[in-house]
Amino acid sequence: MAKFQPLQAPKGVSEYYPDRSEIFEYVRERLIGSAKSAGYQLIELPVFEDTELFKRGVGESTDVVSKEMYTFEDRGGRSITLRPEGTAGVMRSVIEHNLDRGQLPVKVWYSGAFFRAERPQAGRYRQFYQVGIEAIGLNDPEIDVEVIAVAQRAFNNLGLKNYSLEITSLGDKESRARYSKDLRQFISTLDLDDETARRADINPLRLFDDKRDEIKSAMSRAPILMDYLTDESASHFARVKELLSALGIAFTVNNRMVRGLDYYTGTAFEFVHHGLGAQSGIGGGGRYDGLMAELGGAELSGIGFGIGVDRCVLACEAEGISLPESAALDLFIVPISPASKGASVLLAERLREAGFRVDIAYGDRSLKGGMKAADKSKARLSLVLGDDEVSSDTAQIKNMKTGESRSVKISTLHQTLGENI
RNA sequence: GUGGUCGUAGCUCAGCUGGUAGAGCACUCGGUUGUGGUCCGAGAUGUCGCGGGUUCGAGCCCCGUCGAUCACCCCA
Helix, strand or coil: CCCCCCCCCCCCECCCCCCCHHHHHHHHHHHHHHHHHCCCEECCCCCEEEHHHHHHHHHCCCHHHHHCCEEEECCCCCEEEECCCCHHHHHHHHHHCCHHHCCCCEEEEEEEEEECCCCCECCECCEEEEEEEEEECCCCHHHHHHHHHHHHHHHHHHCCCCEEEEEEECCCHHHHHHHHHHHHHHHCCCCCCHHHHHHHHHCHHHHHHCCCHHHHHHHCCCCCHHHHCCHHHHHHHHHHHHHHHHHCCCCEECCCCCCCCCCCEEEEEEEEECCCCCCCEEEEEEECCCHHHHCCCCCCCEEEEEEEHHHHHHHHHHCCCCCCCCCCEEEEEEECCHHHHHHHHHHHHHHHHCCCCEEECCCCCCHHHHHHHHHHCCEEEEEEECHHHHHHCEEEEEECCCCCEEEEEHHHHHHHCCCCC
8 A cells, every 4th residue: 555644734723623613613603692792793704815905904014914924826916815814804895895984883793714824832823713893983982992891791701710801002103103212212222132122123012022031120111101192092091991990891901011913003902811821812902093094994993803712712621611501403313224214314304394403323223322322412302213103103202311202193293393392 | 933842543541671552431232022321241443643764673763754732932
């Protein structure tokens, strides 16, 4: 036999197959449910876009754009990029289809796969899943609070407890320009290695994220953006904090928070889970007031978040959260003769059309094996089908929980199945 | 992209100083007439990640490669 390289999934992608796909589905549905409950509507977008969109939207100086994008040329010679995040695409679509011409804010949610060519790690994948929302066209602190509350409730809906919320304000353009000047001035007094200096040059805020003790202690003396906020930015942020407190949402102000995407302005936030190791951010977002104009749209502000579905799954597992129990099937049919196999398929299909969830013990299994399959299927009821049952139109239907069974007419099962059996 | 650890049945792992593979769980069948979950018995299942090298002989040693994982970095 010829030797061959076993086929395997590309490096660093996350996959969910039974039984773990159950918790993935559970997590995603709950996250989406939180967005829907606040009136957000679905926006379904392509997973690839014109490369230019991300260069302009996310920012060429960011790591995401400069070294983590899957970019390739398509057959027409266009430069295409697999989306590394969701906001830029949403803004492009809003502008392209004039969604902002109606009532504001535009409120949309999305869910899907995103792509970044990073070194994989638990909780960091090259294809990963996010659920996000965007609220576009309103600059009130009230909408900031709504967006944060939707994320907060999404995590609560999952049953997560061991996480916390950090918020900050990145200020407006004016605040940041003044701050950036002073921060660069401060950093220039530090003795940094080349690599670190290069990072600081691209984005001086990065140094606040450095995990080395000597950098941390040096940066503790650095000027803080919060001190540079304009009156308007400061009062906006104060109102956000006030409303979060009124809602009972616990938070800490992290005035050294760094966001990796260039478009963030003003309110920014991060949800951090404490049971996950290095990749602990389960969700984050913020305001992006210049983004739409940057992409050629109106001068509209916006705010949104992205929640990592993969990381939420890991967080649920870390907290030992188990799925709510529910019967997966209404009925499991066990055929025990060649003729009844056909009758089972017909019966199952008829019941499915009537709205019931039905499965069958396929293959030539023993009765015991068939019942075992019924048990494993988590069906509420089971029914053994043999030649006698088919010819008499009568069968014993068994409640798998209580073990009790009763006699039913097969031809009218679609009516009796709904009753309490 | 940099550095560390790891890679044996579907899953979790064992395999002594190199002598061509095992356990538990899961799976299939059975424990006398057609009813699961417990118990008992039997059975099936491995390119030992992949490629090359050293050796009479490699799952165990060496090199490469792919993948996972941890940290840096980055972020969801």
